[in-house]
Amino acid sequence: MQKTADVVVIGGGSIGCATAYNLARSGFRRVVVLEKGYLCRGSTGRCAAGIRQQWGTEMNCLISRGSIKHFEVMNEMLEYEDDVEFRQNGYLMITYSEKEAAMLKNNLALQERLGIPVQFLSIDDVKEIAPAVNTERVVASTICMEDGQANPFKVTDAYARAARKLGVNIYTYTEVTGFRLEDGAVKAVLTNRGEISTPLVVNATGAYARLISEMLGHDLPVKPERHQIVVTEPLEPFLKPLVMNFFHKSYCQQVVNGSMLIGYGDPHEPEGINYSCSWQFIRELAEKIIEQFPIMKNVNVIRHWAGHYGISPDGQPVLGPVPGIEGYYLALGCGKGFMLSPMIGELVAQAVAGQETTLPIDILSIERFEKGELIVEPAVV
Amino acid sequence: MCDKTIICRCEDLTAEEIREWIARGYSGFEEIKRVSRIGMGACQGRTCRRHLLNELARAGGISPAEIDLSTFRPPTKPINFAAIAGVDQDAKNS
Numbered sequence: 497m498q499k500t501a502d503v504v505v506i507g508g509g510s511i512g513c514a515t516a517y518n519l520a521r522s523g524f525r526r527v528v529v530l531e532k533g534y535l536c537r538g539s540t541g542r543c544a545a546g547i548r549q550q551w552g553t554e555m556n557c558l559i560s561r562g563s564i565k566h567f568e569v570m571n572e573m574l575e576y577e578d579d580v581e582f583r584q585n586g587y588l589m590i591t592y593s594e595k596e597a598a599m600l601k602n603n604l605a606l607q608e609r610l611g612i613p614v615q616f617l618s619i620d621d622v623k624e625i626a627p628a629v630n631t632e633r634v635v636a637s638t639i640c641m642e643d644g645q646a647n648p649f650k651v652t653d654a655y656a657r658a659a660r661k662l663g664v665n666i667y668t669y670t671e672v673t674g675f676r677l678e679d680g681a682v683k684a685v686l687t688n689r690g691e692i693s694t695p696l697v698v699n700a701t702g703a704y705a706r707l708i709s710e711m712l713g714h715d716l717p718v719k720p721e722r723h724q725i726v727v728t729e730p731l732e733p734f735l736k737p738l739v740m741n742f743f744h745k746s747y748c749q750q751v752v753n754g755s756m757l758i759g760y761g762d763p764h765e766p767e768g769i770n771y772s773c774s775w776q777f778i779r780e781l782a783e784k785i786i787e788q789f790p791i792m793k794n795v796n797v798i799r800h801w802a803g804h805y806g807i808s809p810d811g812q813p814v815l816g817p818v819p820g821i822e823g824y825y826l827a828l829g830c831g832k833g834f835m836l837s838p839m840i841g842e843l844v845a846q847a848v849a850g851q852e853t854t855l856p857i858d859i860l861s862i863e864r865f866e867k868g869e870l871i872v873e874p875a876v877v
Numbered sequence: 878m879c880d881k882t883i884i885c886r887c888e889d890l891t892a893e894e895i896r897e898w899i900a901r902g903y904s905g906f907e908e909i910k911r912v913s914r915i916g917m918g919a920c921q922g923r924t925c926r927r928h929l930l931n932e933l934a935r936a937g938g939i940s941p942a943e944i945d946l947s948t949f950r951p952p953t954k955p956i957n958f959a960a961i962a963g964v965d966q967d968a969k970n971s
C-alpha cells in the first residue's frame with residue numbers, strides 16, 4: 497500500500513466512490529479510497545436504490561434534483577461500459593390520513609417552487625398509473641415522473657472505475673483503525689495494513705461514521721439504524737412507479753429484472769449495527785403488502801436481508817468540514833445516501849478543494865446541531 | 878467446463894460470462910455476485926455457488942476452500958406473502 501496521499505476517502509460505498517471520482521477531477525493527484533471489505537459491502541449494496549426528488553426540505557430537494565441530472569447522463573459521464581440501470585418510472589406517494597395528506601401538500605408547494613415536476617393525483621389517476629394498488633383507503637397521492645431507481649452496485653462500480661482511470665487507488669479489505677493528529681490537524685490514517693500520511697480525510701462510512709469520528713475524539717450525532725428489506729421472485733412487469741406509503745411506512749418497487757424490492761421502516765427499531773433479519777419484520781411486511789397490493793398474495797419472497805441508515809437528528813445529510821479538526825470532512829447522506837451520492841460527491845470534493853460549491857452546503861454543516869439550526873425532514877420512511 | 882455451459886440457471890449466466898467478469902478484475906464471490914447477479918435468483922445459489930467457487934479458485938490458483946462464500950439468508954426456500962401472513966392463498970395466481 498502507498499505511504500502518502502493528498503486525500504484519503506474512507507468508505508467504498510456510492511458516496512465514497514463518487515467523492516473520490518470528483519476529488520480526482522478537481523485536481524487532486526493522489527486520491528485513495530479505503531474500504532474495510534469489498535465495494536458496496538455497506539448500505540449501498542443493501543439499499544432499495546430508489547431515487548426521488550419529493551422531499552420536504554429545500555436542501556434534500558435540491559441535492560436530489562441535482563443528482564437526478566447526473567444519473568440521467570451517468571453512463572456517458574463516467575464512460576461506463578455497462579449500464580447503471582437508471583429508470584425514471586416515477587415515485588408514487590400514497591397517504592391514508594388527512595395529516596399525511598397535509599404533509600404531502602406542504603411538500604408539493606416547496607417542490608413546485610424549486611421546479612420539481614410533481615403532480616397531485618386523483619384516485620382515478622392512481623388507478624390508471626398503478627392499477628395494482630388498492631385505493632380503498634387512499635386519501636391523497638402525488639407523483640413525480642422524473643423519480644425512479646438505479647442499480648446501486650453498478651453506480652458504485654461506474655464511479656470506482658472512472659475514479660481508477662483518473663489515478664485513484666482503491667484499497668479494499670483495508671480497515672481504518674485510527675489517526676495521527678498533530679496540533680488539531682490530521683496527519684495520517686492508520687489501517688490494518690499500515691499507515692498513510694495525508695493532510696485530508698473524508699469520512700464516507702455511512703452508518704459507521706460515528707465510529708470514525710470517535711477515533712478522532714469527535715462526537716458525531718449520526719446513529720446507525722437497521723432497515724430490513726426483501727426481494728421476490730421476478731414477475732412480468734406490472735408496477736411502473738415505486739409506491740411509497742406513508743401509513744405503512746413502506747415502499748415497493750419492481751426492478752429491472754422483474755423482482756419486487758419491498759421494505760418498511762420500523763419506528764421502534766433500536767439504534768445500533770445489527771445485520772440479522774427478524775421473522776416479525778417479514779410477517780408484518782406480508783400483511784402490509786397484501787393490504788396494498790392484493791394481487792401479490794401468491795408472490796414468493798426469495799431473500800431477506802438488513803442494512804442501515806445513518807440517522808442524523810434532522811434527517812438531512814451532514815456535509816463539509818468539521819470545525820476543530822483540520823483536514824477532516826464529512827460526506828454523509830443520512831438515510832438517502834444512494835440517491836444523493838452524485839451531488840454529495842461533487843459538493844464535498846468542491847469543499848475539500850476549497851472551491852465554491854454548486855449548492856450552499858454550509859446549511860448542512862455539522863455545526864447546525866450545536867447551534868440548534870435543525871430543519872427536520874418530514875417525508876422519511 | 879465448456880464456455881457455453883450455463884452456470885447459473887436462474888439468472889441465465891454461462892461459464893464464459895463469469896470468466897469475463899473475473900478477467901475484468903472482479904475477484905471475490907461477493908463482487909461477482911453484485912455485478913453479474915449470479916446466485917441472486919429463486920434458488921439462491923444452490924447450484925451455481927459451487928461452480929463459481931471452482932472458477933474463482935482456478936483463476937486465482939488457490940483452493941475453493943480458501944474463498945469466502947456469500948451469506949445464506951432467510952427464507953432459504955421461496956415462500957409467498959399469504960403463507961407468511963397466515964391468510965388464505967388464492968387457488969389461481971390472480
Ligand SMILES: Cc1cc2nc3c(=O)[nH]c(=O)nc-3n(C[C@H](O)[C@H](O)[C@H](O)COP(=O)(O)OP(=O)(O)OC[C@H]3O[C@@H](n4cnc5c(N)ncnc54)[C@H](O)[C@@H]3O)c2cc1C
Pocket residue numbers: 506507508509510511512530531532533534535536537538539540541542543544545546547670671672673700701702703704708722723724725759802803804805806827828829830831832833834835836
Ligand atoms: C434497506 C435499505 C433501503 C434503503 N433504501 C434507499 C433508497 O431507496 N434510496 C436511497 O437513496 N438510499 C436508501 N438507503 C440508504 C442508503 O443505502 C445509504 O444512505 C447509502 O448507501 C449510504 O452510502 P455510503 O456510501 O455513505 O455508505 P455505505 O454504502 O454504507 O458505505 C460505507 C462503507 O464504509 C466502510 N467502512 C466502515 N467502517 C470502515 C473503516 N473503519 N475502515 C474502512 N472502511 C470502513 C463500510 O464497509 C462500507 O462499505 C437504504 C438503506 C437500507 C438499509
